[in-house]
Amino acid sequence: MEALTESGIRPPDTAAEQPLLRVKGLTKHYQSASGGRIVACEDVTFDVYPGEVLGIVGESGSGKSTVLQCLFQDVMPTSGEAYLSSFLGGTRNLWEADRRERRHLRTHDMSMVYQNPRQGLNLMVTAGGNIAERLLAAEWRKVADIRAKASDYLSRTEVPLDRMDDFPAFFSGGMQQRVQIAKALANNPALVLLDELTTGLDVSVQAGVLDLVRDIQHRLGMTAIVVSHDLGVIRLLADRTLVMKDGHVVEAGLTDQILEDPQHPYTQLLVNCVTH
Amino acid sequence: MTEPLLSVRDIRKQITLHILDGKQVSPLRGVSFDLAPGEFLGIVGPSGAGKSSLIKCLNRTYLADGGTANYRSASGEIVDLLHAPERTMIRLRRTEIHYVSQFLKAPPRIPALDVVASVIVNRGGDPTEARARAAETLSALGIGPELQSSYPSLFSGGEQQRVNVARALVDPPRLLLLDEPTSALDAENRAKVLEIVRRAQANGTAMIGIFHDIEMLQQLADNVIVLEDGLVTQHGPIGSVQIPGYIEAGAAEFV
Numbered sequence: 001m002e003a004l005t006e007s008g009i010r011p012p013d014t015a016a017e018q019p020l021l022r023v024k025g026l027t028k029h030y031q032s033a034s035g036g037r038i039v040a041c042e043d044v045t046f047d048v049y050p051g052e053v054l055g056i057v058g059e060s061g062s063g064k065s066t067v068l069q070c071l072f073q074d075v076m077p078t079s080g081e082a083y084l085s086s087f088l089g090g091t092r093n094l095w096e097a098d099r100r101e102r103r104h105l106r107t108h109d110m111s112m113v114y115q116n117p118r119q120g121l122n123l124m125v126t127a128g129g130n131i132a133e134r135l136l137a138a139e140w141r142k143v144a145d146i147r148a149k150a151s152d153y154l155s156r157t158e159v160p161l162d163r164m165d166d167f168p169a170f171f172s173g174g175m176q177q178r179v180q181i182a183k184a185l186a187n188n189p190a191l192v193l194l195d196e197l198t199t200g201l202d203v204s205v206q207a208g209v210l211d212l213v214r215d216i217q218h219r220l221g222m223t224a225i226v227v228s229h230d231l232g233v234i235r236l237l238a239d240r241t242l243v244m245k246d247g248h249v250v251e252a253g254l255t256d257q258i259l260e261d262p263q264h265p266y267t268q269l270l271v272n273c274v275t276h
Numbered sequence: 277m278t279e280p281l282l283s284v285r286d287i288r289k290q291i292t293l294h295i296l297d298g299k300q301v302s303p304l305r306g307v308s309f310d311l312a313p314g315e316f317l318g319i320v321g322p323s324g325a326g327k328s329s330l331i332k333c334l335n336r337t338y339l340a341d342g343g344t345a346n347y348r349s350a351s352g353e354i355v356d357l358l359h360a361p362e363r364t365m366i367r368l369r370r371t372e373i374h375y376v377s378q379f380l381k382a383p384p385r386i387p388a389l390d391v392v393a394s395v396i397v398n399r400g401g402d403p404t405e406a407r408a409r410a411a412e413t414l415s416a417l418g419i420g421p422e423l424q425s426s427y428p429s430l431f432s433g434g435e436q437q438r439v440n441v442a443r444a445l446v447d448p449p450r451l452l453l454l455d456e457p458t459s460a461l462d463a464e465n466r467a468k469v470l471e472i473v474r475r476a477q478a479n480g481t482a483m484i485g486i487f488h489d490i491e492m493l494q495q496l497a498d499n500v501i502v503l504e505d506g507l508v509t510q511h512g513p514i515g516s517v518q519i520p521g522y523i524e525a526g527a528a529e530f531v
Contacts, residue, residue: 052363207384207385211385236383236384240362253339253362254336254362260337263339265294268293268295269294
């Protein structure tokens, strides 16, 4: 019999699959008022593959949002490398990009949905105008195209079209979040970053937003990183999951494995704290 | 002799419960067996013997602590299910290995029909055809159109189990891992499951199944493993293995 029992790992065609995003050794330190060093995240390394949703779970202060902020260039890391295959052929470290390239990253290659819609939306620009801003930044020029795209994405995200010309300042939290999602997806970025997108919403509204993201993921096959403290959100959306604590990735694996056979003491605690 | 589809050697599993002061349990203490293509291998044993742990290790829902499980994929490659990259496991789960848990874990707020159809859609199938096949499979299991358009979270335990079976068999995989898929079913519905499992068997699907129901086992299994305290105590053709008395006693609880 041929070597069936050998323990060699020979993955089939997945071996040829290339990650969309590779992050190596991402570290962010802050200085505290007293001059001490605060570790926001330390030596965070992971890959994201095309079409997959990667979950990052952890409590507040674990560094999970810092990872997204660094990727989206809101915050510059202390050290680390990241390569996005859609950006300059995956040859340029995102954190060594110049101003113009960084702008391109934020407008063309990636988008971010923030926990607080105030960060992702201009609340005193109409819902349609917010999406138009994003498309203009991505160099869309024809007003008719922009208008059509805006109404397409607002209807996909179930924002009533008769509210398109209203200001999101007067929308409910759930609807603001849906406008933010429409804006983030409108120019079809390679990578979508979702930071605590349901935190602070009523449970029934949370369900609607999660169903929307799941539905879009299935229909458009978007690649995303979902950051949440809520294992329910991770369970619903993520194929693979990283668990972060005190700035470090303490565990990584298939989402069902993280939930059913957690290895790290912190993950075991987290899984056992879930009330449903 | 044909090459095995799956060759399991010395699987070990230890669980350390940090939240219980590092208490350790060892559900699997060195399990080995081969599974031929198209074979149905039944697993029996008392509760706590490690039956579910074994199936979960093969699906990578559990991380094994030792051993190998070399699986011959459709493309002819040998993949160690215990150690293959996560992305490989995701692909195999989508295309050729399906695990049926004892209880349905369907995503919320999706109608039963779409829960089942999504298996085919995720394999790249046509959504309209997927829904037609899902409807046919669910109907064969006694889940009619009325229920098909409802959310499985509202179903009875037995109905949920049949949605679970429909999901596994709407497009029979190469390897099916079954963890007591009929524990909540009455005799009539067990017969429906039996029928549809047989169809998949005829189609060449190999299966590893945990059953508390001796009749199901006798009608489906080619071979049986008796698992006790994390070890294989018997392994052989269904007729030659002495099925311990607790199996039938176990079935009685559910009927």
